[in-house]
Amino acid sequence: MYLSDASQQRLDLLAEQSLKRVLLPCPLDQRQFDFSSNDYLCLSQRSDIVEAGHACAKQYGAGATGSRLLSGNLDCFEALEAQVAQFKNAQAALVFSSGYQANASGLAALLDKSLWSGVVGGTEPLVFTDRLNHASLHHACQLAGVKQIRFRHNDMAHLAELLSKHIESRQPKIIATETVFGMEGDLLPIELLAETALQHQAVVYLDEAHATGVWGPQGRGLGAIQHPAIDALKALGHWVVMGTFSKAVGVSGAYIACSEIFKQYLVNRCTGFVYSTAPSPFVIGAVAKALEIIPDLNTERAALHTAAEQLRAQVHELGFDTGLSNTHIVPLVVGSNTACLELKSHLQQAGIRTSAVRPPTVPPNAARVRLALNTGHSAKVYAQLLQALANWKVAA
Ligand SMILES: Cc1ncc(COP(=O)(O)O)c(C=O)c1O
Structure with missing residues (x-):
């Protein structure tokens, strides 16, 4: 078997299980809508x-x-x-x-x-x-x-x-x-x-x-x-x-x-x-x-922790499960890989970028859309995120 055939076969199997990963562009001008970045204090742009x-x-x-x-x-x-x-x-x-x-x-x-x-x-x-x-x-x-x-x-x-x-x-x-x-x-x-x-x-x-x-x-x-x-x-x-x-x-x-x-x-x-x-x-x-x-960013850290607490309370009201989260990382645990990809794509259409985290990164049946909060997310962006999540729940 040739390497390209073996690779294709493995990729097809991953796609069948909704586990195939693809590289997507990350336009700089959409950073404020990005909940997939780990740049929690927005220092990469300072x-x-x-x-x-x-x-x-x-x-x-x-x-x-x-x-x-x-x-x-x-x-x-x-x-x-x-x-x-x-x-x-x-x-x-x-x-x-x-x-x-x-x-x-x-x-x-x-x-x-x-x-x-x-x-x-x-x-x-x-x-x-x-x-x-x-x-x-x-x-x-x-x-x-x-x-x-x-x-x-x-x-x-x-x-x-x-x-x-x-x-x-x-x-x-x-x-x-x-x-x-x-x-x-x-x-x-x-x-x-x-x-x-x-x-x-x-x-x-x-x-x-x-x-x-x-x-x-x-x-x-x-x-x-x-x-x-x-x-x-x-x-x-x-x-x-x-x-x-x-x-x-x-x-x-x-x-x-x-x-x-x-x-x-x-x-x-x-x-x-x-x-x-x-x-x-x-x-x-x-x-x-x-x-x-x-060390001097205590105000920013406090704001980030408050934003995470508020977001958790709001998404719970919408019926989402945030698992064990008690930090600035808020997963929306949906279980199946397909539901996870669907929710990510729904949010993407609403202009919000997130990560679809699936096995083997997390245990089987624990797929989740991961929301990583950062100090650059404005009240308007949170409102946009919550509106998109509410629409998803209504449609579900
Ligand atoms: C817990 C943990 N450790 C280590 C790493 C690896 O760090 P880096 O991305 O700098 O290679 C990551 C990155 O995703 C991580 O989440």
Whole structure:
């Protein structure tokens, strides 16, 4: 069979299941009607951030010219990492070109059997993962060749039960989860997680992709809150926090904030760091500016959270199910893939852009239209969205 025939066959199967994806244009002049963007604070369009990116590229060049371990270790990277460490209240930070890369290779390095084999009683680590974790976290487990012990979504009692089953085991224990779940739009009960992890001396790996800039003190993420169990885990070096620069920060790339010693381990053993060209200096300059601005945006964050609460109440009145959402991400859970595509297309016709999220991104029969709110959505746009949703309900 030829590759093109095999590809066509696979695409036909996806289309039959309403699972085929296509690339659609994203005109810039329709950004205010876009509920599919993760630019939660609208920073991607801020001129001071774009200019800071230009200035950094002018000074250092368009590209980094190599891996940081070869020719690419420009001092702008070191400066940004110091800034990120301070932003996250961590000892150190390491930057990556994308969040997927940071998770897939950073978590895989944490799960690497050779990291733990030197520890007394240590061998292959036991990894406890939330059932709804992002694909990049699953990929990391596959890459490391470890079997995931999955706990029910955000269910800390279930996590504790699973950890207790292994209480006698001297294998290292690692918990990997997200602080704001990108498709559910709900928050991790972080204090409970930290207390549970501390009881079992587990290492915590947090993905703050959707929290960075929007949640936690001054938008520093939930991992930056003050709590005795978090402080104790940090003191043990068991608090590893990943986040992206691609969503509320408005640029691209990612960080892992951690202890200095674990950073040095990643510099040596994290494949996505060692074998990849460092991010473009444009990205570094723009991110540095955005991180300077973000702590001062409390008013914008409060407005975003209020808008989300109001929208949830309004769509509930119309009979929509928003699942577990309690953040700026509001899914309209419709169940079937076809209903999901129909609702997305209905909203598109009304001028509102959304994402149709279907399996395998979410579990089977849990397809949803995802509304990601941002600070640029006006009252008029919300009214337009609600009118279109009301029309859909009337027609249904
Ligand atoms: C929870 C989570 N982690 C990681 C990523 C990957 O980040 P990036 O888009 O920067 O590669 C995403 C992006 O969708 C995400 O939602």
